Amino acid sequence: MAQTTRSRPTLDLVTDLERTLGDPEVGDGPFSYAAIVAHEERNELPPGAVELARTWGFPQFLVPRECGGRLNNLEEVFMLTRSLARRNLTIAVMFGSALLGVNPVWVWGNEEQRRRVADGLLDGDLACFAVSEPDHGSDLQGNETTARAEGEELVLDGEKWPVGNATRGRFVTVFATTENRRQSLLLVDKEQLAPGSWSNHPFVRTVGLRGHDLSGIAFHDARIPRDAVLGRSGAGLIEVLKALQITRTAIGALSIGTMDSVLRIGLRYAHERSLYGAEIRQIPVIRRHLLHAHLDLLIAECTAIPVARSLSVAPSRLSMWSSVVKYLVPVMAEGVIQDIGRVLGARGYLREGVADGAFQKLQRDHAIASIFEGTTHVNLHNIAAQLPNLAPVAGTSSPGGAEILADLFDWSGEAPTWRPTEHVLQLTNACEDEITRGWGEASAEASATAAKHLDPGEAADLTGILHAFGVRRAAFYAGLTAEPVEAMSVTGQDAAVEHCVHHAAASCVYTWLHTFRDERGVPATTGWLVLVLQRLLQRLEPTTELSAAYVPGIERAMDDSRATPYRFSVRYLKEAAVQAS
Numbered sequence: 001m002a003q004t005t006r007s008r009p010t011l012d013l014v015t016d017l018e019r020t021l022g023d024p025e026v027g028d029g030p031f032s033y034a035a036i037v038a039h040e041e042r043n044e045l046p047p048g049a050v051e052l053a054r055t056w057g058f059p060q061f062l063v064p065r066e067c068g069g070r071l072n073n074l075e076e077v078f079m080l081t082r083s084l085a086r087r088n089l090t091i092a093v094m095f096g097s098a099l100l101g102v103n104p105v106w107v108w109g110n111e112e113q114r115r116r117v118a119d120g121l122l123d124g125d126l127a128c129f130a131v132s133e134p135d136h137g138s139d140l141q142g143n144e145t146t147a148r149a150e151g152e153e154l155v156l157d158g159e160k161w162p163v164g165n166a167t168r169g170r171f172v173t174v175f176a177t178t179e180n181r182r183q184s185l186l187l188v189d190k191e192q193l194a195p196g197s198w199s200n201h202p203f204v205r206t207v208g209l210r211g212h213d214l215s216g217i218a219f220h221d222a223r224i225p226r227d228a229v230l231g232r233s234g235a236g237l238i239e240v241l242k243a244l245q246i247t248r249t250a251i252g253a254l255s256i257g258t259m260d261s262v263l264r265i266g267l268r269y270a271h272e273r274s275l276y277g278a279e280i281r282q283i284p285v286i287r288r289h290l291l292h293a294h295l296d297l298l299i300a301e302c303t304a305i306p307v308a309r310s311l312s313v314a315p316s317r318l319s320m321w322s323s324v325v326k327y328l329v330p331v332m333a334e335g336v337i338q339d340i341g342r343v344l345g346a347r348g349y350l351r352e353g354v355a356d357g358a359f360q361k362l363q364r365d366h367a368i369a370s371i372f373e374g375t376t377h378v379n380l381h382n383i384a385a386q387l388p389n390l391a392p393v394a395g396t397s398s399p400g401g402a403e404i405l406a407d408l409f410d411w412s413g414e415a416p417t418w419r420p421t422e423h424v425l426q427l428t429n430a431c432e433d434e435i436t437r438g439w440g441e442a443s444a445e446a447s448a449t450a451a452k453h454l455d456p457g458e459a460a461d462l463t464g465i466l467h468a469f470g471v472r473r474a475a476f477y478a479g480l481t482a483e484p485v486e487a488m489s490v491t492g493q494d495a496a497v498e499h500c501v502h503h504a505a506a507s508c509v510y511t512w513l514h515t516f517r518d519e520r521g522v523p524a525t526t527g528w529l530v531l532v533l534q535r536l537l538q539r540l541e542p543t544t545e546l547s548a549a550y551v552p553g554i555e556r557a558m559d560d561s562r563a564t565p566y567r568f569s570v571r572y573l574k575e576a577a578v579q580a581s
Helices: 009-021 033-040 049-056 058-062 074-085 089-108 111-122 236-272 284-310 315-349 354-366 376-393 401-409 439-453 456-482 490-515 527-540 548-562 570-580
Strands: 127-130 146-150 153-164 171-177 183-189 198-201 214-225
Touching (some): 009 049, 009 074, 033 354, 049 058, 049 089, 058 074, 058 089, 058 111, 074 284, 089 111, 089 127, 089 153, 089 171, 089 183, 089 236, 089 354, 127 153, 146 171, 171 236, 183 214, 183 236, 236 284, 236 315, 236 548, 284 315, 284 490, 284 527, 284 548, 284 570, 315 490, 376 456, 376 490, 401 490, 439 490, 456 548, 490 527, 490 570, 527 548
Parallel strands (some): 127 171
Antiparallel strands (some): 146 153, 153 214, 171 183, 198 214
């Protein structure tokens, strides 16, 4: 059922974390740009930064409540990670790598494994996910790490590289070949290994995320208990694919945090920098870059947050939805970084000056977002492989879809509590995609609402862009039904890209319908929806123009958001609409 409470403890947590970490553009604290950039030059994390995050309690949100932590749902982790990432992506990735390492324990671990890992994390330990190997990368079938049975023990041999937190982490979730040449996930606790039975590789020198522990680990006849297997022996490949669905979604928070930071840096610079006798924000092309960046951030938020909520609402949908987020949101963030780079001009190339040189660090750090947890091509392949089954039903709503959509897109209440269980994550969506399949009803409801409540011109603009999308998507899915695509083909990848755009467009409409339920008829509060839909259509039809009538309103909202550290968000537009109603 849709949440009826108006209480949002998660927003209070975010506000408290923001206050604790401080404004990164001010002062020289451990989360200030000045400290972050200065220590990154030495491949170090700012002294006191990790300790401050731990003291605030961030590791508690990596442990579910039923295991003794404070993690209620993935949306909560997503929003807290966004706040951390908009300051220091390196530290956000450190905690994210730990989350990836322990999620299999929460889902498939036994009570003793859960207790030991929970106690360790709450005490400050880290974890890692040791899957990749030097010669095989993401080719999991080529895995050479083995765990052979000897009595009541498994003897582990092999090398994993590169692995985030491999050196600093105490707990290692290892993908290894066990009995009958089948693969399993094993929980390894370094504190229980004999001396000399394991070793770490040096940190890898990387373009971004300098100071992050990206290293490797090798096992040499390392003896672990036979019950170190997580879940069912031989189910390791399936477990890896399912566990990645959670962290792929969470990566969207890294990208949105980065978008927030670079937009804030660009806006401040555009207000402070004068050329030709005026602030550069008055230059039309600069205004366009800033506008596009803001719209893309709003689109990314509308797309990613409902998928984060789906882990505790409709987790079986994550097989496809997580790949949509993992492809689209980092790619949009790359575009935002490029737009703001053009606003900054030469200043964006400097390791000093504007925002203490933080822009170039954010640019380099974020480059990893499209690579780890499955590259862009891997995620597009996963989407394309499911399109032949989805396309024939894309125009029909899912049974029970309205209830699920309300829980996903009504952000006035908390998402339900996540209760980890091995049976809810699936390898495919099996045609169930309420977000895509509900477009027809959502579009009709939005058009009817516009006709009833909005100014005729505003109603016509919204109805027009909805119609344009409807025509495009109908032809797209009909074409896929008539001629299914091969997932590995270029055509298949292109089809997956377009599907992501339709998913995002639907997500924006649902956000307006549910989160703005009481404000739909407020004058001038629909302009953002018209603009984000037009911006999305530009990805498919580049000649699409943005409606100039709504640009001043969204620019005012963007400038108002700059004055607070929290509000580059659809939530700010919602608050403004409430105040205007």
